[in-house]
Amino acid sequence: MNKKYSYPVIDTKATGANIKRLREHAGVSVREMQSLFNFESPQAVYKWQWGKSLPTVDEFIVLARMFDTPIEKIIVIGVE
Numbered sequence: 001m002n003k004k005y006s007y008p009v010i011d012t013k014a015t016g017a018n019i020k021r022l023r024e025h026a027g028v029s030v031r032e033m034q035s036l037f038n039f040e041s042p043q044a045v046y047k048w049q050w051g052k053s054l055p056t057v058d059e060f061i062v063l064a065r066m067f068d069t070p071i072e073k074i075i076v077i078g079v080e
Contacts, residue, residue: 006079007079008077008079009078009079010054010075010076010077010078010079011051011076011077011078012051012052012053012054012070013046013050013051013053014074014078015051015054015074015075016026016048016049016050016051016052017051018073018075018076019049019055019063019074020049022063022067022069022074023049023067024063025067026066028050028066030042030045030046033045036062036066037059037062040072049069051057060074060075
């Protein structure tokens with residue numbers, strides 16, 4: 001069988017845009033998120049928003065609760 005299969009991947013840029021949109025809608029600042037996650041600097045949050053990195057599974061759970069939305073509404077799945 002020569003059928004090519006596509007595998008789901010997380011679209012980091014679209015997921016980052018969702019994090020930013022949800023953060024702003026919730027009225028939470030980047031500094032507040034930095035404090036919540038005990039980050040040394042706000043860069044980790046900015047990297048999420050820019051699609052340069054993704055939160056860990058544990059961090060996604062916290063974000064989902066913070067934004068009162070399912071993780072599936074934060075993560076954007078694409079295919080490769």
